[in-house]
Amino acid sequence: MKKTSSILIIVSSLALAGIIFTQVYWVNNALDLREEQFNNQIGISTGRIANQLFAYQLDISSGNFQSPCDTALYNELPITEIINPQILDSLVSLEFSGMEHGEDYIYGVYNTLDTSFIIGNSTVEKRMLIHSPYQINLTCLYRPDIYMLSIHFNYENRMIFNTMIVWLIISIVLLIIVVFGNVYIIYNHLRHKKLSEIKTDFINNMTHEFKTPLSTIALASEMMIRPTINEYPYKVKRYANVINSENLRLQQQVDHILQLASLDRENIRIKFKLVQVNRVINQLVDQFKMKLESGNGHIRMELNAEQDEIYTDRNHFTNILSNLIDNALKYSMDEPDITVSTTQHENGIQIAVSDKGVGIRQEFQKQIFRKLYRVPTGDIHDVKGFGIGLYYVKTIVEAHGGKISLQSEINKGSTFIIYMPFNDNKENNE
DSSP, X not given: XXXXXXXXXXXXXXXXXXXXXXXXXXXXXHHHHHHHHHHHHHHHHHXXXXXXXXXXXXXXXXXXXXXXXXXXXXXXXXXXXXXOHHHHHHHHHHHHTTSTTTTSEEEEXXXXXXXXXXXXXXXXXXXXXXXXXXXXXXTTTOOSSOEEEEEEETTHHHHHXXXXXXXXXXXXXXXXXXHHHHHHHHHHHHHHHHHHHHHHHHHHHHHHHHHHHHHHHHHHXXXXXXXXXXXXXXXXXXXXXXXXXXXXXXXXXXXXXXXXXXXHTTOOOOOOEEXXXXXXXXXXXXXXXXXXXXXXXXXXXXXXXXXXXXXXOHHHHHHHHHHHHHHHHHTOOSSOEEEEEEEEOSSEXXXXXXXXXXXOOHHHHTTTTSTTOOOOOTTOOOSOXXXXXXXXXXXXXXXXXXXXXXXXXXXXXXXXXXXXXXXXXXXXXX
């Protein structure tokens, strides 16, 4: 299935790349064709101007010559008497007035022998006129020297581009839609694939978490119903304690799942009451000390916040601290070493839970607060849990207007830092 999905993504990406390449190729060809058409149009217009100049000279001449290149009458006359600058200007203006940006041009008549300009509407951009592709020889109007009529458009590329602007916009919009649609489909596919993997992991974890205590309860119950068990009261008590302990463990797992369900429904109820942070921490640390006694672990407090009263939901606040301390305990190495500290700030209190455990890699640190996310450990599942705790902690902290952050290094430990505002205006509010 994974291989098929990868092949489909690769094929669709290659097809999209091919569509983009083909579209760009055709647009480029269309622009080249438009440029060729533009060049032909300007060439024809330039020739038409020269023909109109010649026709004008025929009208005012004495008619003693038979050919347009019979220049016997003009050998001794200056060119400005042969080509009237006002007539040339009006002809050029009339020819290009119908074109978009047709007014953004310069023209001139220059001598090819010494590049001197005789007639024109520009005295600055002579070099552009000399190298312009739009030129026509005026030999038939004036024979003694070779004069050229040259025209240069200041916004030639823009004029060509504007003729295709509508089709270019349509092409770009369609390409964007196709690219966005393809990316969105691939993104959704990968996202759903990831969610499916997370769901499968969650179900596997939940099955494992429930199966272990149920098996233990079943075994203890089986031992208690044996006829000879009443002869050993201490065994009855031990098995009863096992059942009670595993039952509490099951209840905790159910509570975690119910927490997730309540977060998904977005109907979290926050009852703000005045709570002493240092006091809550003292109570929690006392509870966790019992777990650490058998493992030679240590948990210490550094309660430096003098103003430690905040308005919060005591149950939720206790849960988030319990989750953080429990995580520090689970992810510590042989001998857990945990520190819980408080620091006072101007508008709130900072609570830090530090351990010297396995730490979290940099690439996973931004994802650990996601729902059902667990740091990958390969095929090793030595740490139990559903991936709910830190998601719950972040949600509740933010519901109080607070923030949570993480500092961690591999094999050096992790520190979760919570900032909780005083929320003086939320007394007795939900």
